[in-house]
Amino acid sequence: MLKGRNYSRKLQFEEIERQTLAPLPVLRYQFKKHFYARVIKNGHVNLGPDKHYYSVPYRFIGKRVKLLYSRTIVEIYSNYERIALHPREKNPYGYTTDKEHMASAHRFKSDWTPDMFLNWAASIHEDVRLYILQILERKQHPEQAYKSCLGVLGFAKKAGNDRLIMACQRGLSYGLYSYKTIQTILENKMDNYEESIFADELPMPDHGNIREKTITNNHLKQQ
Template identity: 30%
Template sequence: MYKVDMYYTVQTLHRQGYSKRKIASTLNIHRDTVTRILKDIKEGRQVPEPVKKIKLLDQDREIIKKSLERGKSAVLIHEMLVSRYKREVAYSTVVKYVRDMKEKEVYIPIHSDPGEEAQVDFGYLGLFWKDGKRVKTWLFVITLSYSRYAYYERVCDQKVITFLMCHIHAFEFFMGVVERVRIDNLKAGVITPDFYEPLIQAQYAACLAHYGCSPVTARIGRGQDKGKVESGVKYGKNNFLPRIDHRDYYRLGSDLTRWNEQTCNLRLHGTTRRIPAEVFKDIEYKALKPLPPERFELFDIETRKVNAFGHIHYKNNYYSVPYQLIGRELVVKSNLSVLRIFADNTRVAVHDIAKGQGQYITREEHQPEYKLKKPRSYYEEKMITIGEYAHNFMLELENIKPRHWHEMIRGILHLCRFYDNQAINLSCKRALSYGAISYQEVKTILEKKLYCLHEETEMPILSGFGHDLDIYDQLNK
């Protein structure tokens, strides 16, 4: 099917006196075609009538239309046509037909005033070597919507604290703050989904509020909402990355800074046809809000589960929380020097972050009362209650074993569950008289009721340590 240009060409040559044979030879078309075109022109048809192609799915147009009205996707429509109507049609054909049926959306350019908006996005750069390891590297980009003045930074993760730090660096690079920041819809974008947890949202909003601006998210699947920064990401990947002939993460940072200042912001912008740095200096910088006196204090926010010991694990150390929270998920908030721990938005513990590794940092008030280490006065009072000999036994044990007497005294106090105070007191008296100062000796006396015997009765030898050592002195003479 020849188009309108062929009609005009045939008409022009015919007016210049060319015969039909010569026109056909000149244009390399059939003479019958020349005759038909001249006939159409004579009858007033200067433009060829379009030939309507019959598409494979035209016969099912109404079925597809009703399915779209019910909200069915192209996948479901394809399955229905193949299984129910036995159509031999490819999925790609259905997708194209559905796309043509949908009403085309009209877009309106979004214009921003100076200092009104900045757009933020990430772009993947590839793998680079950092400290002996290959790490995934992304390009953080924030573009001022009016001047297209941009700030670029390379990062090796997309954590919230990294995201916020990039914003802080950008504001300091611009030497001012915009009214609002438009970010990607992070549930479907490049930031990890946990960024949209309520606490993380609050931290991001708090950071922007500190600088006097507010966040606005782009709609899912609407790249045109932040087209300025997406163009900036594409420009960085197409213009900066091909210049890099190495894979060193640290060199990449200095190269990016130099390119950002000397190439990116000094180029003639393809859309505005102006140089971003000049527009920023002459117009937009004056419209920015001033930076606050102090930087926003960044916090690393994570969740941790309390282990069976009543501690949470953070940066290779363990920090105590109230024992009632064992097994629960808590939120930890750190500024790299102080660790704050929250349960249901209520602060339950505060610790200084330890410098070493594998340490247990424990506060006594976090432990159950029965697990707390008792003072000496507690044990002395208990032993005095049992009796005079029990108290003397404790004093002698404390003198012999200054580091381990607590455990043995706790054992003797445990015996109060099975024996009365008088029996325990007399058992301590017998143990003292034979110099058998240990928990096991007192327990044996109680079990065998030796406290009922006269003191002249010999104590049973409980171990090799019970021998009279004077014998060895006799042998050495």
């Protein structure tokens, strides 16, 4: 019994306090951090600590948003409105995409379209167009490939059309289609190698399916 009262603490709890209690959360509390970034033209935003991209609705392209992330989830906010929710992924330069966020799902035309990149590539050379087409076709949503396409075509200005054409031809022969492939070919001047002379010693671009730094002629294709 409570001192000076004719009821106990337990009785007070049962009759008054218990009914005000809410159920315990189903999930354990997770500490959250925040990160600010701008939505790029392919409709994704980069979570800097993981270097991973997450989609947001296309109408937020160009806007600065807040990413609130925990160990397992990533929430994206614009002006205190949650505009996207994704499971957290930590593979660098990968994409997590909700198809409903993509401009193509809503038949929305932006400055960046597959045709724009293909026409730009075709103005340089047919092999450059074929390389860009391979990049676009390997993504579930074309918007995911826009940044890679822009990077590859940007080498025309940095390295010149002729070197870019040779690099794309070599990339096509390897069966490796990415910005990183073309960057590696150009940085290592592999576009100038004579295939017949150097094929057995040719350093390959980094790729998850290739284990050795140098490979023989038999492996000059994606495994």
